[in-house]
Amino acid sequence: MKTIAYSLALLVASSSFAAELIIKIKNVKHDASTIYIAIFANEENWPDGEPFRALSTSAETDVTTVSVEIPEGTYAISVYQDINGNGEMDYNALRMPKEPWGVSNDAPARFGPPKWNRMTFELGDEPFTAEFSLKD
Amino acid sequence: MLNRRELLALGSIGSVCNLSIPTRANMTDPTFESFHKNLSSRPWLRLYEGISEEDTGVRQCALEGDWPTDLVGALFRNGPGRMERAGRRYQHWFDGDGLIQKWSIDARSNVTHHARLVQTTKYLRDESKGKLSLIGFGTTGDHTTDITGPDSLNVGNINLLPREDELWALWEGGSAWRIEPESLKTKGIVNLSTESSGLPFSAHPRVEPNGTVWNFGYVSHLGALVIWQLDPGVREPKISIVRRSPMTIPHDFVVTDKHLVIPLPPLHYEPNRAIEQSFIDMHVWHADRSLDLLVLDKNDPERNFVVELPAQWLFHYSNAWEDQNGVIRFEGFRYDDPSLMTTAFSTVMRGELPQSVSFSKLVQFRVDTKKHTATVEVFENGLAACEFPSIDQRRSTSRHEWLTMLVNDSRSNSAIQLGLLNGVARVNTTTGEVSRFTYPEQEIPEEHVFVPKPNSTNETEGWILGTSLDYNREETHLNVFEIRDTTPEPIARATLPRLMPLGLHGQFVTAT
Numbered sequence: 001m002k003t004i005a006y007s008l009a010l011l012v013a014s015s016s017f018a019a020e021l022i023i024k025i026k027n028v029k030h031d032a033s034t035i036y037i038a039i040f041a042n043e044e045n046w047p048d049g050e051p052f053r054a055l056s057t058s059a060e061t062d063v064t065t066v067s068v069e070i071p072e073g074t075y076a077i078s079v080y081q082d083i084n085g086n087g088e089m090d091y092n093a094l095r096m097p098k099e100p101w102g103v104s105n106d107a108p109a110r111f112g113p114p115k116w117n118r119m120t121f122e123l124g125d126e127p128f129t130a131e132f133s134l135k136d
Numbered sequence: 137m138l139n140r141r142e143l144l145a146l147g148s149i150g151s152v153c154n155l156s157i158p159t160r161a162n163m164t165d166p167t168f169e170s171f172h173k174n175l176s177s178r179p180w181l182r183l184y185e186g187i188s189e190e191d192t193g194v195r196q197c198a199l200e201g202d203w204p205t206d207l208v209g210a211l212f213r214n215g216p217g218r219m220e221r222a223g224r225r226y227q228h229w230f231d232g233d234g235l236i237q238k239w240s241i242d243a244r245s246n247v248t249h250h251a252r253l254v255q256t257t258k259y260l261r262d263e264s265k266g267k268l269s270l271i272g273f274g275t276t277g278d279h280t281t282d283i284t285g286p287d288s289l290n291v292g293n294i295n296l297l298p299r300e301d302e303l304w305a306l307w308e309g310g311s312a313w314r315i316e317p318e319s320l321k322t323k324g325i326v327n328l329s330t331e332s333s334g335l336p337f338s339a340h341p342r343v344e345p346n347g348t349v350w351n352f353g354y355v356s357h358l359g360a361l362v363i364w365q366l367d368p369g370v371r372e373p374k375i376s377i378v379r380r381s382p383m384t385i386p387h388d389f390v391v392t393d394k395h396l397v398i399p400l401p402p403l404h405y406e407p408n409r410a411i412e413q414s415f416i417d418m419h420v421w422h423a424d425r426s427l428d429l430l431v432l433d434k435n436d437p438e439r440n441f442v443v444e445l446p447a448q449w450l451f452h453y454s455n456a457w458e459d460q461n462g463v464i465r466f467e468g469f470r471y472d473d474p475s476l477m478t479t480a481f482s483t484v485m486r487g488e489l490p491q492s493v494s495f496s497k498l499v500q501f502r503v504d505t506k507k508h509t510a511t512v513e514v515f516e517n518g519l520a521a522c523e524f525p526s527i528d529q530r531r532s533t534s535r536h537e538w539l540t541m542l543v544n545d546s547r548s549n550s551a552i553q554l555g556l557l558n559g560v561a562r563v564n565t566t567t568g569e570v571s572r573f574t575y576p577e578q579e580i581p582e583e584h585v586f587v588p589k590p591n592s593t594n595e596t597e598g599w600i601l602g603t604s605l606d607y608n609r610e611e612t613h614l615n616v617f618e619i620r621d622t623t624p625e626p627i628a629r630a631t632l633p634r635l636m637p638l639g640l641h642g643q644f645v646t647a648t
Contacts, residue, residue: 090330093375094360096285098333135284 018069020127025064025079025102027133033059033083037066040076043116047078067127076119077104077130100134165270167486168225174487180554181487182607183580183638186219186232191320192251192634197614201628203245204599206590207616209646211239211601212317213582214305215639216293217253219485221268228274228416229481229638233259234293234305234313236320237636239603239614243647247614247630254292254305254313255322273309274482276414285334286310286355287325294339295641297349306339308387309353309415317645329372335362339641340388340452344533350391350434352398356383356405356418361398361430363437376437380430382406385419385474390456390466391533395505396437397456397464400428401449403474421473423447429503429510431464443503443510449474449494454525454565457535462505467539467565469496469522470512480555493555495547498522498563515568520547523557524583524641528595538595539563540586540624542602543572551580560584560602562622571623579606579613580638587644600624601644603636610635 025035034056041052052075057066059081080089081100090098103109107118121130175181217235219226226232234254241247253259262268270277272289283289290310297304297312304312304326311334314323327333336353343349347368354361359381365374382404389398402425407418426444433439449471456466471494480490498515521544527536542557551558560581561572575581584602592598600617612632617624 092333092335093331093362093377094335094355094358096334098330 017071017125019072019123019125020067020069021075021123022065022067022127022129023077023079024129024131025134026062026131027100027102027135028059028061028064028081029100029134029136030081030083031059031061033081033085035059035064035079035081036089037077037079039068039070040078041073046076046116046119047113070123072123072125074120074122075104075130076116076121077132078102078119079134081134100136102132102134104130104132106132165224167227168220168223171225171485171487178487178489179607180550180556180578180580181484182610182635183556183605184219184229184484186637187217187235187251187253188220190253192249194248194250195632195634197239197247197249197630197632199245199247199628199630201616201626203241203247203628204616204618205243205245207245207587207599207601208241208243209587209644210241210317211585211603211614211642211644212296212298212303213237213239213603213639213642214254214293214296215582215637215641216291217251217637217639218259219637221262222266224268224270225485226268226272226275227270227277227482227485228272228414229485230293230477231272231275231291232293232637233262233291234307235637235639236296236303236305236315237603237639237642238317238320239630249612249614249630249632250320251636252320254315256290256292256313257288257325258291272414274414274416276412276417286336287334292322293640296643297341297343298643298645299349304337306337306341308338308385309336309355311335312337328366332364332373332375335364335375337364338387342389342391342532343529344391345530350396352386352389352396354380354383354386356415357407359383361386363396363432378430378432378437378440385416385477387451388453390453390464391434392456392458392464393533394434394458394462395456395464396432396434397466397501397503398430398432399450399453399468399501400430401474402426402428402447403449403478416478419478421449421478423473429501431503431505441508443508445501445510445512448472448512449477451477452523452525454539455527455532455536457531457533458505464503464505465500467498467500467525469525469541470499470514471496476555484554489553490555493552495552496521496523498541498568500565515563517563517568517570518545519561519570519572520544520552521557522561526583526585526600528586528588528598530588530593531595536595537565538586538622539565540584540600542581542584543570545572545574550577556580560600560617560624562600562619562624564622569622571621573617573624573626575604578608579604581605581615582639583641584615584617585642585644587646590646596622603639605635605638607635612636
């Protein structure tokens with residue numbers, strides 16, 4: 001397990017309400033690449049706005065796990081694996097993702113991005129594990 | 137921190153098709169029950185029974201007649217092959233797992249038959265679970281989280297495209313599958329570039345004499361038509377996106393030396409998200425709307441226009457050619473409505489008789505690309521139904537005079553009551569004159585293709601090659617016709633002592 005470094009300022013600002021969020025990404029078929037992770041804190045920003053937190057980690061085959069400390073609250077996560085290392089998610093001409101991707105709760109994407117209320121989870125004062133799979 | 141592009145990338149996840157449908161996995165499957173209850177009393181249902189093994193192996197066929205020594209090669213055919221698994225059955229004929237059949241004819245006129253199922257993602261998933269997932273074009277009932285896009289449902293069961301040293305097995309809503317022609321083994325999905333990866337490559341591509349392949353695909357929920365151009369010797373295709381809403385189900389199209397024409401019948405994509413629906417059930421037929429002929433500039437498909445004609449349904453078109461005045465001509469098979477697809481092909485999967493059958497007429501379209509007008513004219517030939525066009529492919533995108541097609545010659549015979557055909561015909565597209573051969577009762581022809589004779593240039597010098605299914609004797613035949621005074625005369629046939637499932641389209645590949 002890796003712990004992602006984050007800013008001292010954020011630590012100070014949120015230390016009294018911080019809780020550990022463990023992000024467990026399953027079905028990782030390729031290593032030697034980066035998984036980009038976006039944590040969203042409000043529906044207005046999903047899917048096109050700024051996430052509450054954006055981070056990245058090296059992919060580990062089968063299961064890749066990272067943890068962060070963030071304030072208690074309601075969150076949703078989306079991730080993609082940058083297989084070809086070009087720093088962006090690859091799409092076909094119709095903006096369908098062509099690299100592995102996943103969202104919290106494995107929320108279904110039916111005719112568009114997954115629905116916010118299918119992706120969200122509550123982070124309380126205890127450590128919480130958000131576990132979901134990459135889809136090809 | 138991720139940059140803006142990366143954030144957008146994360147946010148755009150989900151332009152995919154993921155169906156969320158309640159499960160009824162533990163209930164008896166009513167389609168399976170109904171079909172098998174009716175099978176013994178309706179022998180024609182064997183056409184839709186399907187096979188259960190993955191690979192039939194290669195079998196020698198018995199020969200009759202006078203086999204032409206210079207007819208050497210293989211007829212490859214595709215169609216829905218596997219219909220059931222462990223007590224569950226697809227609800228629509230078009231949902232059957234793709235079955236590639238290969239009829240090989242060697243230089244000594246030995247004929248062998250081999251058939252193998254396309255190893256699609258869906259097939260392999262069902263195989264590993266030992267269960268048929270009830271989800272597809274006209275089948276619904278299962279919830280599955282394994283669906284990440286159209287290719288999760290892609291059964292590769294409609295047509296084949298010979299492509300360099302492989303065959304592509306074609307579906308309508310997803311990618312092509314790579315097939316090894318010798319063994320019929322599936323080698324994986326066709327992926328030519330990131331831009332084109334996962335885009336639909338539909339089942340009736342058009343090949344120009346210079347080898348350029350044109351095709352289209354449609355993505356209903358995005359209201360998008362994808363235009364493909366595969367130039368000879370170039371791996372990466374040229375892709376154009378044309379927005380079109382509401383989307384319909386365009387099954388075929390035509391190409392001239394300057395234009396593409398995609399007919400869009402008014403079977404509009406109007407899903408009702410409140411109820412469980414199969415893909416076909418998400419469409420509504422609008423008899424009061426128009427058949428839109430979408431005419432696109434080959435060099436720049438975004439330059440296009442629409443010409444409206446009265447509502448009518450068509451699956452297939454012959455071949456288009458454009459004269460010096462910019463008038464495009466092509467033939468098609470016109471139905472009053474799409475009920476053959478929307479109703480009859482579900483009814484037969486339950487083992488029931490279609491309530492009514494739509495009859496098809498041979499029609500000729502004329503599209504004036506300068507005036508932006510169009511007409512459609514019916515060839516009155518006394519036939520009850522026509523389907524499955526084939527031309528001399530050397531005339532592709534230029535003027536053809538002759539058309540080979542399947543027909544039904546009567547509105548009262550047993551085949552047509554089942555939505556089936558009973559003969560093969562040659563049509564002169566200038567005069568409308570038809571000459572035909574009618575198969576015996578209970579022998580159902582499948583698509584027949586024109587094969588030019590070696591070293592000939594005339595589109596009347598060739599054979600017609602096609603299969604037929606005798607559901608009483610439980611035999612499948614490969615039939616060869618010679619064109620004599622424009623009339624197709626049977627000269628030889630090979631018999632496989634087994635009834636294969638009713639299929640769709642194929643291609644003859646001449647031995648080199």
